[in-house]
Amino acid sequence: MDTVSELPYDAVLWLSFGGPEGPDEVMPFLENVTRGRGVPPERLAEVAEHYHHFGGVSPINRLNRDAIAAVRKELAGQGLDLPVYFGNRNWRPLVEDTLAEMAAAGVRRALVFPTSAYGGYSACRQYDEDIVRARIAVGKGAPELTKLRQFFDHPLFVSAFADGVRAAHAALGSQRDVRTIFVAHSIPESADLAAGPPGSGGRRYSQQIAEAARLVAAEAGVADYDVVWQSRSGPPTVPWLEPDIVDHLDTVHEQGADSVVVCPVGFVSDHLEVVWDLDNEAAERAAELGLGFARVPTPNGDSRFAQLVVELIREHCTGAPPRALSDFPTAGCTVNGAPCAIGCCEPPKRRAP
Numbered sequence: 001m002d003t004v005s006e007l008p009y010d011a012v013l014w015l016s017f018g019g020p021e022g023p024d025e026v027m028p029f030l031e032n033v034t035r036g037r038g039v040p041p042e043r044l045a046e047v048a049e050h051y052h053h054f055g056g057v058s059p060i061n062r063l064n065r066d067a068i069a070a071v072r073k074e075l076a077g078q079g080l081d082l083p084v085y086f087g088n089r090n091w092r093p094l095v096e097d098t099l100a101e102m103a104a105a106g107v108r109r110a111l112v113f114p115t116s117a118y119g120g121y122s123a124c125r126q127y128d129e130d131i132v133r134a135r136i137a138v139g140k141g142a143p144e145l146t147k148l149r150q151f152f153d154h155p156l157f158v159s160a161f162a163d164g165v166r167a168a169h170a171a172l173g174s175q176r177d178v179r180t181i182f183v184a185h186s187i188p189e190s191a192d193l194a195a196g197p198p199g200s201g202g203r204r205y206s207q208q209i210a211e212a213a214r215l216v217a218a219e220a221g222v223a224d225y226d227v228v229w230q231s232r233s234g235p236p237t238v239p240w241l242e243p244d245i246v247d248h249l250d251t252v253h254e255q256g257a258d259s260v261v262v263c264p265v266g267f268v269s270d271h272l273e274v275v276w277d278l279d280n281e282a283a284e285r286a287a288e289l290g291l292g293f294a295r296v297p298t299p300n301g302d303s304r305f306a307q308l309v310v311e312l313i314r315e316h317c318t319g320a321p322p323r324a325l326s327d328f329p330t331a332g333c334t335v336n337g338a339p340c341a342i343g344c345c346e347p348p349k350r351r352a353p
């Protein structure tokens with residue numbers, strides 16, 4: 001690709017979810033995540049336990065810092081002079097503070113890399129809301145922020161997972177009846193129905209998950225697989241995407257499988273919902289059922305992830321056609337937190353606070 005000599009941007013903002021880094025930070029973090037979202041206190045107490053199991057430290061901030069270091073190296077290696085800043089929605093470093101720091105350093109226009117590959121409210125539109133909130137907090141002189149596009153069907157994203165699926169099958173041995181299970185964060189049915197531009201029929205999130213699973217399976221040479229969900233929250237009366245991964249293990253066991261390859265295609269890093277909900281809860285259920293269990297790593301630890309981020313930056317700056325394996329429209333790239341379209345991935349109706 002041509003060199004991007006005169007970059008129209010002067011920084012990158014790595015925008016993520018955030019997580020606690022000590023036991024005292026767990027509850028304040030969870031309160032930030034769930035403010036006004038109708039998550040029952042019992043669920044909150046249960047999730048707090050998951051964090052305390054790891055000393056109150058989520059791996060997510062460390063994983064983001066490692067990924068940022070890799071992206072800085074990749075940028076420098078490609079001769080791109082762009083500082084990378086780190087800000088989160090729910091925990092320190094909070095995006096409001098990071099954006100203030102960027103403004104003070106003289107940043108005028110920045111690209112935003114959100115740490116989610118997908119569309120939908122939680123995965124895409126809520127990051128737009130974070131951008132709006134941070135710019136309001138900084139006020140006059142807030143940098144212009146352009147969010148990079150969704151990348152669930154990017155060949156580098158797909159091939160990192162596909163290599164992991166192949167390696168997991170190899171680790172379990174080829175003579176066994178292995179079931180491949182793709183898993184993503186569940187969301188309320190209503191949020192999935194509202195995902196995508198109005199009039200599109202919704203379900204953009206679950207459709208993109210299904211498409212990513214299909215692409216990864218095809219590249220890994222897996223003919224049969226399932227797509228299931230994890231980490232549901234909210235009151236039990238509200239329907240969320242199902243089946244849950246743990247229940248699904250019972251199903252595949254009944255169907256005669258003797259081992260499972262679990263691929264967390266909905267996430268980019270091995271954060272707490274992966275190391276607890278999959279490596280602990282799901283792995284434990286698999287052991288009870290006598291199922292062999294191999295969990296595929298997320299792409300964050302793969303060298304292709306930094307390449308992917310830099311490719312998205314270059315693609316945006318040069319106007320090159322998006323490298324994408326699906327027919328879904330390229331969405332998610334907007335300026336200053338604008339939605340992709342009016343009413344796109346609308347936030348679900350909340351209970352009054």
Ligand SMILES: CC1=C(CCC(=O)O)c2cc3nc(cc4[nH]c(cc5[nH]c(cc1n2)c(C)c5CCC(=O)O)c(CCC(=O)O)c4C)C(CCC(=O)O)=C3C
Nearest residue numbers: 017019033037047058060116122123185187233271272273
């Ligand atoms: C689609 C989706 C992604 C993927 C896209 C993306 O990556 O952005 C994601 C990522 C993450 N979710 C995370 C953690 C949590 N999510 C919660 C709650 C919720 N998630 C939701 C959806 C998603 N979540 C929803 C609809 C809720 C209900 C409340 C609400 O409507 O917002 C809660 C509250 C307690 C609970 O009920 O579980 C916690 C603690 C962490 C950090 C893990 C760590 O600390 O390492 C990460 C990366």
Ligand SMILES: [Fe+2]
Nearest residue numbers: 122185231273
């Ligand atoms: Fe979540």
